[in-house]
Amino acid sequence: MDKTMKEMRNGTGDSVMDVEGKSGFGGGVEDVYGEDSATEDQPVTPWTVSVASGYTLLRDPRHNKGLAFNGKERDAHYLRGLLPPSVLSQELQERKLMHNLRQYKVPLQRYMAMMDLQERNERLFYKLLIDNVEELLPVVYTPTVGEACQKYGSIFRHPQGLYISLKEKGKILEVLKNWPEKSIQVIVVTDGERILGLGDLGCQGMGIPVGKLSLYTALGGVRPSACLPITIDVGTNNEQLLKDEFYIGLRHKRATGQEYAELLDEFMSAVKQNYGEKVLIQFEDFANHNAFELLSRYRSSHLVFNDDIQGTASVVLSGIIAALKLVGGSLADHTFLFLGAGEAGTGIAELIALEMSKQTKAPLEQTRKKIWLVDSKGLIVSFRRELLQHFKKPWAHDHEPVKGLLDAVKAIKPTVLIGSSGVGKTFTKEVVQAMASFNEKPLILALSNPTSQSECTAEEAYAWSEGRAIFASGSPFDAVEYGGKVFVPGQANNAYxxxxxxxxxxxxxxxxxxxxxxxxxxxxxxxxxxxxxxxxxxxxxxxxxxxxxxxxxxxxxxxxxxxxxxASRLPRPKDLVKYAESCMYSPIYRSYR
Known part of the structure; x- marks a missing residue:
């Protein structure tokens, strides 16, 4: 779609220009309510965008192209002399950056280099991430993001997202209005209390919402300007951080109870008031007691999603459905044993039971009986029911008490073993061998993150099961050669x-x-x-x-x-796959005239 391009100087010294938007993705989302909710900032004829010129343009990550500005663009937008004379294509810039990234031996250095690129040239950052996703996913997300959060105070350079602390109580709506983007579609929010398997990292948990939202754009095509990372800072119980001179958050113990609930309630109301009914709020890395409570409280009034409970459950269920083609039988033919009965474990268990119920038409109470959970006190059984937290009670089945995981495996004889405890090295040689003794192809899912917390490694799972295990993990593992065959372990990554x-x-x-x-x-x-x-x-x-x-x-x-x-967007598109593709953000550079 060719456009007539105009340029004029405005009163602020900025350059107002039409932008050529040949991204290859047409269509887009039109909103009957007049909101700007296209996932890609789709080309409309004519469309004008006010973009800073000259030196300021080179400091604007959304529009900066670095050495990719051609001669005409450099003349038109006052860039002549501000850049070396060479003109590089986006592809050449990408090759150069990947070469540079591979020189770093320390993953955290790669992470910092990627964050610097995001602050400098947004489209090149996403082009790099999309084209090299398998190599860069572990850099911008697990496992490297865990280390980045631990050291966030030391490596903090440029604020990303919004920080809402107890100091902002009563003023959260005003704080949201400080964010420059007005059309937000996805918010990822954390309070930093349970970052991956690393525990309470307080305000430094911001690395998680930032990382998740970069994946919303790279993997899901949601435009970057529609994404908002938020950290809610109510303090931290991490003594090491409270004593750290570089810590960036509130220096006191975590607020709980009514004070915490009131802050979250004000936050949820302010988000809905400021961004409307259709903004997706994704809760991330909240501690168990708050995660379940917040999801339960707001799921009927807001568009909310908890990735640790629901996202993990969905990706694990998908792996199990796919694995049935290898192990045989239907979902209802299998018996499941979980190590870990927190938000991830119970969330996965509930979704498996729901799918089983959907397939067999059996009541949910009945399908839950195919699923057993082990927590720190042993197998969850009915005689423990009165002392259990509410989210564990549906899983308390009739059985004699069983203390450890190995005894539970021997007693229950599961076909599928799932680890979600956050405790590493718990799938021991004896446990895996027991699974392999009564299953031709035991399905073993070691889901805890980061890699150091994985219940077992891919190599251990294949070796201890004599190459018969079907294995997937939460963090990435390299391919393993065993018995002359190469096994490629799957990653049950929520990013799917x-x-x-x-x-x-x-x-x-x-x-x-x-x-x-x-x-x-x-x-x-x-x-x-x-x-x-x-x-x-x-x-x-x-x-x-x-x-x-x-x-x-x-x-x-x-x-x-x-x-x-x-759904509120009507009429329903005829081909939803094509429609979804047409709405995806493209990181290809625009041409400026």
């Missing part, structure tokens, strides 16, 4: 699910998240696993196809939103 889920909610204008949408996301992901993947022992598709996968997940989720009457 939440970007596509978020895109599906946005393109349908959903106003609530329903459990059936999570099931739809799981089924869409499982359907993307090919015979070639199965032959390598993989139960997840490669991340190199993640944008295509996200479009299919988004289409499935959007279809479910329309079916349930929860």
């Amino acid at each position: 699910i939440f970007p596509g889920l978020g895109l599906g909610l946005i393109i349908s204008g959903a106003i609530r998240v329903h459990d059936d949408m999570l099931l739809a996301a799981s089924e869409a992901l499982a359907a993307q696993v090919t015979r070639e993947n199965f032959d390598k022992g993989l139960i997840y598709p490669p991340f190199s196809n993640i944008r295509k996968i996200s479009a299919h997940i988004a289409a499935n989720v959007a279809a479910k939103a329309y079916d349930l009457g929860l």
